Amino acid sequence: MLPTLHEELIASNISRYSSLSTAEMAYFMTLLETRSIRKKEYLLRAGEVCRYDYFITKGCVKVCFTDEKENERIMKFATENSWVIDLESFLNNKPSSFYIQAIEDTEYFRLSQSSYRLLYKVVPQFEKFSIEHWRNGFIALHQRIMQNLSMSAEERYQLFKNKYPGLEQRIPQKLVASYLGVTPEFMGKLRGKYTAQLS
Amino acid sequence: MLPTLHEELIASNISRYSSLSTAEMAYFMTLLETRSIRKKEYLLRAGEVCRYDYFITKGCVKVCFTDEKENERIMKFATENSWVIDLESFLNNKPSSFYIQAIEDTEYFRLSQSSYRLLYKVVPQFEKFSIEHWRNGFIALHQRIMQNLSMSAEERYQLFKNKYPGLEQRIPQKLVASYLGVTPEFMGKLRGKYTAQLS
DNA sequence: CGCGACGTTGATTTGCCTCAACGATTGTGG
DNA sequence: CCACAATCGTTGAGGCAAATCAACGTCGCG
Numbered sequence: 001m002l003p004t005l006h007e008e009l010i011a012s013n014i015s016r017y018s019s020l021s022t023a024e025m026a027y028f029m030t031l032l033e034t035r036s037i038r039k040k041e042y043l044l045r046a047g048e049v050c051r052y053d054y055f056i057t058k059g060c061v062k063v064c065f066t067d068e069k070e071n072e073r074i075m076k077f078a079t080e081n082s083w084v085i086d087l088e089s090f091l092n093n094k095p096s097s098f099y100i101q102a103i104e105d106t107e108y109f110r111l112s113q114s115s116y117r118l119l120y121k122v123v124p125q126f127e128k129f130s131i132e133h134w135r136n137g138f139i140a141l142h143q144r145i146m147q148n149l150s151m152s153a154e155e156r157y158q159l160f161k162n163k164y165p166g167l168e169q170r171i172p173q174k175l176v177a178s179y180l181g182v183t184p185e186f187m188g189k190l191r192g193k194y195t196a197q198l199s
Numbered sequence: 200m201l202p203t204l205h206e207e208l209i210a211s212n213i214s215r216y217s218s219l220s221t222a223e224m225a226y227f228m229t230l231l232e233t234r235s236i237r238k239k240e241y242l243l244r245a246g247e248v249c250r251y252d253y254f255i256t257k258g259c260v261k262v263c264f265t266d267e268k269e270n271e272r273i274m275k276f277a278t279e280n281s282w283v284i285d286l287e288s289f290l291n292n293k294p295s296s297f298y299i300q301a302i303e304d305t306e307y308f309r310l311s312q313s314s315y316r317l318l319y320k321v322v323p324q325f326e327k328f329s330i331e332h333w334r335n336g337f338i339a340l341h342q343r344i345m346q347n348l349s350m351s352a353e354e355r356y357q358l359f360k361n362k363y364p365g366l367e368q369r370i371p372q373k374l375v376a377s378y379l380g381v382t383p384e385f386m387g388k389l390r391g392k393y394t395a396q397l398s
Numbered sequence: 399c400g401c402g403a404c405g406t407t408g409a410t411t412t413g414c415c416t417c418a419a420c421g422a423t424t425g426t427g428g
Numbered sequence: 429c430c431a432c433a434a435t436c437g438t439t440g441a442g443g444c445a446a447a448t449c450a451a452c453g454t455c456g457c458g
Contacts, residue, residue: 067349088341092334135291145344149380150266153446173405181348186446188406352414372437385414387438404455412447417440424435 006034006057009081010109013055018129027122031115036107043084043100043108050089050096052110056082059106060167062175065098074179075141077103077164077171087134103171153182157190205233205256208280209308212254217328226321230314235306242283242299242307249288249295251309255281258305259366261374264297273378274340276302276363276370286333302370352381356389 003011010032011025020028032055037043043061044050054061056078063075063084075098078084089096090113119126147156157180161168168176177187202210209231210224219227231254236242242260243249253260255277262274262283274297277283288295289312318325346355356379360367367375376386 065345067345069349071349073345073349088338138287145348146264146266148348149272149344150268150270172403174403183447184405185407185448189446192406371435373435381413382415383437384416384439388414391438399458401458402456404453406453407451409450410448412445414443414445416443419440420438422435422437424433426431426433428429428431 003029006107006109007032009057010055013081013083014129017132018125020123020125024123024125028119028126031118032109032111034107035110036105037102038105039102041102043102044086044096044098046097046099047095049093050086052112053083053085053090053116054078054100055109055111056080056084057107057109059102059104059108060171061100061102061106063098063100064178072178073181074175076144077167077179079164079167083133083137085137087137103175148181153180153186154190156180157187202228205306205308206231208256209254212280212282213328216331217324219322219324223322223324227318227325230317231308231310233306234309235304236301237304238301240301242301243285243295243297245296245298246294248292249285251311252282252284252289252315253277253299254308254310255279255283256306256308258301258303258307259370260299260301260305262297262299263377271377272380273374275343276366276378278363278366282332282336284336286336302374347380352379352385353389353392355379356386 007029011029014020014025014028043052043054046065058080060077060079061084062077063086064072065075067073076084084100086096086098086100088094089098116130119130147159151159157176160176160180173187173191174184177184180187182190206228210228213219213224213227242251242253245264257279259276259278260283261276262285263271264274266272275283283299285295285297285299287293288297315329318329346358350358356375359375359378372386372390373383376383379386381389
């Protein structure tokens with residue numbers, strides 16, 4: 001059976017961190033579950049335990065929490081070819097304080113906690129992959145948070161555009177504002193400064 | 200041999216998370232190294248690998264990093280009866296981006312990476328303790344960072360006073376300011392609002 | 399078509415910073 | 429032990445980044 005485009009995508013993603021044999025990769029594929037959801041539906045709700053690691057193949061989701069003023073705060077986006085998980089919840093079977101919601105109609109693979117356990121046993125290389133990929137996620141989160149503490153909104157906006165090229169055109173501005181931690185109005189003014197320069 | 204006061208302190212701290220037998224606790228004590236440093240000296244410098252987990256028995260230290268504008272940013276304080284470590288550095292043998300410096304003359308125990316390994320082998324219960332205590336540290340860090348994103352300086356000041364009761368009277372105000380992420384001047388104005396109300 | 403979500407713009411306000419000046423306290427070398 | 433320097437806390441004036449509030453235009457969608 002020929003691999004689908006989506007399978008090729010995740011295979012090449014995995015290969016960034018570890019090299020699995022053809023047989024190992026094939027076994028890995030059998031554990032993936034293919035799913036899709038529509039815009040505004042949830043991968044994970046606040047209070048649930050995160051029982052899967054998700055790999056987005058098409059579309060886009062946001063990872064958010066609700067702060068004490070009932071504002072939605074966006075921690076990260078995940079688009080095609082990226083992983084998304086609440087690691088703390090997944091590892092400790094602890095209710096998540098985040099929710100993960102689709103911004104566009106989205107297709108993805110998911111890999112359950114028990115599949116992880118199987119992979120650790122059957123494919124030793126896989127543990128190396130998972131540790132590395134989680135470590136990167138952890139460090140990225142840390143960096144982002146520190147940037148929020150010490151950079152201006154305008155600087156953070158530049159970082160956003162580098163980190164998620166093209167995403168700005170795909171999603172509502174108010175989501176970008178929430179990611180940056182500013183009001184939608186101020187976001188518009190920031191944007192205005194750049195489009196004005198182009199004319 | 201009778202236990203010292205400091206040994207009683209750390210024993211009762213450990214007992215919060217796990218119950219060791221008398222013999223196990225005694226073995227644990229043999230692995231502790233007693234140390235002390237004077238004000239302004241370092242437990243850990245930025246760029247070094249954090250090779251110990253520290254338990255403060257007297258005095259106070261600060262955990263800081265230097266941001267891109269060369270400002271000192273204080274991540275946390277540790278006073279009597281609290282643990283301090285750069286977990287990422289300790290676990291991955293990776294140079295730390297933080298430094299840990301004494302604010303007062305400080306006495307502490309330290310527990311090396313190799314002592315940890317020994318304890319895991321000899322005292323199975325100990326792994327439970329360490330995981331739990333690291334998890335708490337990780338969560339506390341996360342919460343603090345989120346609070347910084349969504350609360351005003353005044354609200355954060357209240358949290359600081361709850362989290363470190365009495366510490367405000369012991370250390371320079373400018374350190375509190377750095378912890379809160381505001382200038383020392385603004386810190387003074389915040390403080391003024393409360394002392395004014397008392398008269 | 400009409401409604402609701404979204405984006406934009408302007409006026410005003412607020413939170414916090416910067417800079418400068420000044421006492422008070424601490425620490426240190428002579 | 430004193431004298432002087434350094435550090436620290438406070439206060440005030442002024443400025444800037446970003447929030448708030450209100451009004452208005454524009455889509456997309458039922």
